Amino acid sequence: MFSLKDKKAIITGGGSGIGKAISVLFAKQGAEVHILELTAESAQNTVDEITAEGGKVFAHACNVAKHDEVVATFEKIGNIHILVNNAGIAHVGKVDTTGEADFDRIMDVNVKGVYNCLYASIPQFRKSGGGAIVNMASIASWVGISDRFAYSTAKGAVMSMTLSVARDYINENIRCNSISPARVHTPFVDGFIAKNYPGNEAEIFDKLSKSQPIGRMGKPEEIATLALFLASEEAGFITGSDYPIDGGFIKLNN
Structure with missing residues (x-):
């Protein structure tokens, strides 16, 4: 079960943390993994780990906030079956303590970066006859988190983009779901x-x-396991859904 053999996957921010765990697990399950990081060096530890285990992996230097750069990178990689939009940055602040520059920086990476990758992925999914998209949202998409105004705004947008893409491409065999970790x-x-x-x-x-x-x-490996399920054929009946993985945070924190 949950085999990704003969699948080609793009994982943004795959050089560390959750992205690394997803990259390693996907490669273990047979996928050809393509990691997008700001620099190829940022992905080197992940590449070395996957290579040592006999997996197939490639690292690409790409700033997800740069539209033309993302499109060129996706075109170079070619047809894909899986996209994991994991790259993101954090910010601490309320609305009146969040400067314009910080707000723009969060939007550029966490919102426009996801848009850029979604935009660039659709032609490549079509070449493969469809596929699966997993976007990394957050519990901040669901509930109010103190001092996380810009971050929460961005993650709310990610969840909305997930629903929109799921609806628009359901007839092209492209599924789109999101994960909301605590x-x-x-x-x-x-x-x-x-x-x-x-x-x-x-x-x-x-x-x-x-x-x-x-x-x-949570552990990065636990998030990776959920991403694997959503990317696999076993989740073929699932699209347009968000999956909190939060240790009870949303429902039990009262």
């Missing part, structure tokens, strides 16, 4: 805590972990 333990989280709470890392880590009712953060 907090996941990645190197980004460790770096954020170290930068903003020096000397209190353990206390803050524990606090952030317990914000999920299940009592811990």
Whole structure:
């Protein structure tokens, strides 16, 4: 089950964290993995891990916020069967503490970056007779998260784009779903805590972990497993849906 043999997958932001876990798992399941990162060096650890396990992987230097760059990269890769829009950046701030430059930066990567990849992917999906898109949304698409105005705005847009694409291309055998994780333990989280709470890392880590009712953060591998299901033939009857993977955050945090 959940084989991706003979499938070609593009994964944005596949060099670290959730994207790396998805890239490694997809390659293990037989996919030819194409990682998009700002620089090829950013993807090197993932490439080395996949290659060591006998997988097939390619790294492409591509800024997802640059339309022409994305289109050229997708055309170079050619026909695809799977797209995972994972690349994204974070920002802390309320609406009155979010400057225009920061807002534009979040929109460029987290919204326009997803649009660019969706735009560039459709012609390549058509060459393959269809395929599956998995967009990375967030619990911030569902509920209010303190001090996350720009990030929440962007992730709400990702969920809406998911519904629109699912509707528009359902008759072309292109499925589109999204995943909404709660907090996941990645190197980004460790770096954020170290930068903003020096000397209190353990206390803050524990606090952030317990914000999920299940009592811990998610693991990148757990998000990757859900992405694998949604990208596989076993999920062929699923499109236009969002899947919270949140340790009970949305429904049980009351």
